[in-house]
Amino acid sequence: MLTDVVIVGGGPNGLMLACELALAGVRPIVLERLPEPSAEPKANGLLGQVVRVLDQRGLHERLSGSAEPPQPNSGYFMFGALGLNLGLLEDSPLYTLPVPQHRIVQVLDERAAELGVEVRRGHEVTALAQDADAVTVDIDGPDGTYRLRARYLVGADGAHSVTRKLAGIGFPGVTYDRMTVRTAHVALPADWVDPGTGALTVPGYGTVAPFLPHRTEQGGFSYAPMPGHPPLVTTTEWDQPPASEPMSLAELRESVRRVLGTDVPFGPPDGAGPHALRRLSGGNTRVADRFADRRVFLIGDAAHVYSATGGGPGLNLGLQDAVNLGWKLAAELGGRAAPGLLETYETERRAAASRMVLNAQAQSALIAPGGDVTGLRAVFGELLGDPDTVRRLAALTAGADVRYELGEAHPLVGRFAPAVEVDTGAGTVRLAELTRTARPLLLDLTEDGALADALSGWDGQVEVVRGRSRTTPLTALLIRPDGYLAWASDRPRPGDEDREELRTALRSWFRPAVAARA
Numbered sequence: 001m002l003t004d005v006v007i008v009g010g011g012p013n014g015l016m017l018a019c020e021l022a023l024a025g026v027r028p029i030v031l032e033r034l035p036e037p038s039a040e041p042k043a044n045g046l047l048g049q050v051v052r053v054l055d056q057r058g059l060h061e062r063l064s065g066s067a068e069p070p071q072p073n074s075g076y077f078m079f080g081a082l083g084l085n086l087g088l089l090e091d092s093p094l095y096t097l098p099v100p101q102h103r104i105v106q107v108l109d110e111r112a113a114e115l116g117v118e119v120r121r122g123h124e125v126t127a128l129a130q131d132a133d134a135v136t137v138d139i140d141g142p143d144g145t146y147r148l149r150a151r152y153l154v155g156a157d158g159a160h161s162v163t164r165k166l167a168g169i170g171f172p173g174v175t176y177d178r179m180t181v182r183t184a185h186v187a188l189p190a191d192w193v194d195p196g197t198g199a200l201t202v203p204g205y206g207t208v209a210p211f212l213p214h215r216t217e218q219g220g221f222s223y224a225p226m227p228g229h230p231p232l233v234t235t236t237e238w239d240q241p242p243a244s245e246p247m248s249l250a251e252l253r254e255s256v257r258r259v260l261g262t263d264v265p266f267g268p269p270d271g272a273g274p275h276a277l278r279r280l281s282g283g284n285t286r287v288a289d290r291f292a293d294r295r296v297f298l299i300g301d302a303a304h305v306y307s308a309t310g311g312g313p314g315l316n317l318g319l320q321d322a323v324n325l326g327w328k329l330a331a332e333l334g335g336r337a338a339p340g341l342l343e344t345y346e347t348e349r350r351a352a353a354s355r356m357v358l359n360a361q362a363q364s365a366l367i368a369p370g371g372d373v374t375g376l377r378a379v380f381g382e383l384l385g386d387p388d389t390v391r392r393l394a395a396l397t398a399g400a401d402v403r404y405e406l407g408e409a410h411p412l413v414g415r416f417a418p419a420v421e422v423d424t425g426a427g428t429v430r431l432a433e434l435t436r437t438a439r440p441l442l443l444d445l446t447e448d449g450a451l452a453d454a455l456s457g458w459d460g461q462v463e464v465v466r467g468r469s470r471t472t473p474l475t476a477l478l479i480r481p482d483g484y485l486a487w488a489s490d491r492p493r494p495g496d497e498d499r500e501e502l503r504t505a506l507r508s509w510f511r512p513a514v515a516a517r518a
Contacts, residue, residue, distance in 0.1 A: 002134060003029055004333050006150040008125050008163045010037070012101065013300035013318040014156030015108035015119075019057070020326025022115035023438040024481075026333055029148065030112070031139060033157070035122040037109060039274040042101040043315045044226055048398030049416055050316040051095035053323055056435040056483050062107045063099045069430060070095045079393045080366025081215035082380060086394060088387040093400040098211070098226055101315065102274070128153065128166045128296070135295045152329055154297045156322070159284070161302035167293045173286025176307055176364070180240040181283075182252045185230040185275040186266035188223075198225050204262030215367045217374065219259040230269030232276060235259050238369050240281075247279040283307035285360050287353050291346045299325060304353040306360040313356050316399060320482075321349050327438060327481035336461060336511050344404075352402045359396050406508070410474075410488040417479050424467040435483065439463050440510060442502075443477040447492050451476055454499040457512040478505055 005021055007014045010032030021028045046054070051070045054060045060070055072092040077084045086092040112119060120141065127138040135153040139146055155163025164171060192201050198210040200223045208214055213222040213236075220236035235255040243251070249268065256264045269275050287304045291297060300318025325345050331337035366377060383389045395401035406414040420431040422443065434441060440462040444451045449466040462478075476494065478487040487505035489498050506512075 001149070003148055003150040005029070005152045005154065005329060006031060006135070006137060006148055007154045007156055008137075009156035009158065009161075009300075009302070010034075010109075010119055010121065011156065011158065011300075012104045012108055012315060013322050014154070015105065015112050015117075016319050017154060017156060017299060017322035017326050018112050018117040018119070019108065019115055020323055020438060020481075021330055022112070022117050023057075024327060024330030024334070026330045027116060027118070029150075030117060030119040031123040031125060031137075032119060032121045033124040035142075037102065037105050037121075039102050040276075043104075044100055044224055044232060045096060045098040046104075046316055046319075047096055047313075048094060048316055049400050050319050051097045052416065052419070052432070053320055053483060054097070055432040057438070058436050059107060059111065060097065060432075062111075063097060063104065069432065070097065076209070076212070077394070077397070078212045079384075079397060080363040080377075080380070081213040081220060082366065082377060082384060083212075084384065084390055084394060084397075086390065088390050089394065093395050093398040095398070098224075100226060100229065104315075125157075125162055125166070128163070130294050130296065151333065152295050152297065154299060154325065154329075155302040156299050156318075157302055159286075159301040159305045161298065163296065164288060164298055164302050167296045169293055169298065170289035171286050172289065173284060173305075175282060175284050177282040178238045179281070179283055179307070180237050180243075181234065181280045182237075182247065182255050182278070183232060183234040183280075184247075184249055184252050184277045185269040185273075186233050186249065186252075187269050188231055188233075188264070188266050193225070193231075200231075202260060202262060202264055205260045213367065215377075216259055216261070217369055217371075218261070219255075219369060220367050221256065221259050230271065230275065233264075233266065236367065242281070243279060247277055249277070251279070285357055287350070287357060291349060292342070297325060297329075297345065299349075303349070304356070306356055307364055313360065317349075317352060317356055320352065320399070323482045324349055331510070338507060338509050338511050341509065348404045351404070352399060355396065355399070355402055404484060406484070406486055406505075410485075410490070412474070412488050413485050415485060416483050417477060417485050418472055418474070420469050420474075420477070421471045422465065422467040422469050424465065431479075434463075434465055435479065435481075437463070438481045440481060440486075441465065441477075441479045443467075443479065445469050445472075445475045445477075446489075446494050447475075448494075451494050451499070451502065454494075454502045455506070458506050458510055461510055462506070476502070478502060480509060 004026050005028040007030045010030045018028050018030050073094045074092050123141045125137050129136045134149045136149050155161050200208040208223050211224050222234045224232040284305050285307050291303050299321035301314050306313045328341050404414040442464045444466045473490050476489040480486050
């Protein structure tokens with residue numbers, strides 16, 4: 001029996017891809033080595049464009065516990081432990097969603113089950129081979145070994161990806177062996193925490209804003225009071241002697257004393273956990289030689305990893321990898337893909353990964369110890385009074401500065417669709433509410449709403465919504481299933497030029513329905 005897609009890895013990226021495929025009518029099989037979802041504390045939230053991606057699938061409400069749509073951060077954020085005053089911007093691109101990774105996995109696991117995805121836990125891939133028609137994988141399961149054949153295989157199995165290694169894909173990059181990061185959930189003195197702002201006042205040091213890293217000449221410190229969890233304290237130091245003992249709260253407390261120059265008395269966290277208590281020595285920034293090898297694809301940490309810079313960059317990118325690849329694989333399997341569609345996964349997501357490498361390297365340089373870095377930070381800090389500089393760094397941090405090469409018809413083409421509100425005549429809806437099905441969407445806001453005739457040949461493949469909007473100057477938007485603009489116009493009345501541009505964009509991404517049925 002030939003399976004359409006096997007996904008190796010049942011973490012957030014693998015589950016997100018499974019959900020995307022299921023929305024498009026493909027039923028993948030997910031193979032996860034662990035018998036149960038990991039409860040180990042990892043990422044503590046999502047940052048940037050990925051928050052809007054999850055909103056487009058109706059997952060933001062589940063993760064946030066609120067029916068309110070995501071709102072951009074218009075206050076302060078950090079770049080390299082330097083303050084970014086987002087209040088200088090008219091439109092901030094930085095969205096945040098503080099939610100622990102185990103909760104993300106739980107929500108995605110529930111959503112995958114609703115969509116009929118088969119997740120096999122305790123199943124480990126041991127070998128793979130490719131031929132012209134399929135990928136064959138050998139698997140160790142709870143009841144013995146067996147074999148699967150699939151038209152495509154996707155490795156979502158983390159930084160030490162077995163899939164990547166078995167496919168013979170290299171993983172070049174840089175290892176940083178000077179850095180030691182210590183993290184733990186702790187109980188802090190209650191009278192040190194401002195009940196309104198959540199800020200931590202440390203006698204002998206000063207006020208530490210929540211969630212934002214602080215850099216001293218000796219290292220870095222951050223304090224994250226995650227909702228519903230004990231506060232998370234993290235330190236970063238350089239050139240520490242190798243540790244032979246297991247990580248302890250006493251070790252973290254000594255690290256805090258070295259970094260801040262004063263003692264912070266904390267104790268074991270309250271509650272049953274799971275609680276973080278870990279030490280990470282060194283770090284890696286690596287990008288795979290290629291994200292695809294014939295019928296094998298890589299997403300998330302299997303394709304790229306980054307040294308710690310805050311904001312969970314690997315998870316943010318990995319979830320977007322899944323959304324980018326999902327609709328393309330489904331279109332290929334369903335005969336709806338334009339020629340060369342699958343190849344665009346590599347080019348588009350490598351561009352995003354390369355920008356994150358730049359982000360990680362720049363922030364690592366700015367938080368390093370030493371007087372020369374302090375001088376660099378002083379100069380850099382002066383530049384942060386310029387709104388244009390803040391805008392560029394905020395977009396880099398959010399991943400909102402990546403533009404795919406999708407054409408030159410409009411400057412917004414190739415970027416993530418704006419947060420449009422549409423009056424359909426039956427009420428006002430947000431664009432995110434129109435994209436829950438993960439299908440291509442034509443938003444026709446023209447005066448006569450007559451662009452549908454340009455879709456002849458793509459009948460049933462592209463959803464059409466007509467209406468009016470006061471939240472965008474655009475009058476027509478062709479939106480790919482991953483939320484990116486494939487075509488746009490700002491002319492009130494479409495002419496022959498608009499229709500031909502639209503049809504050109506359609507031909508670039510979606511095979512005409514007649515050809516798809518042939």
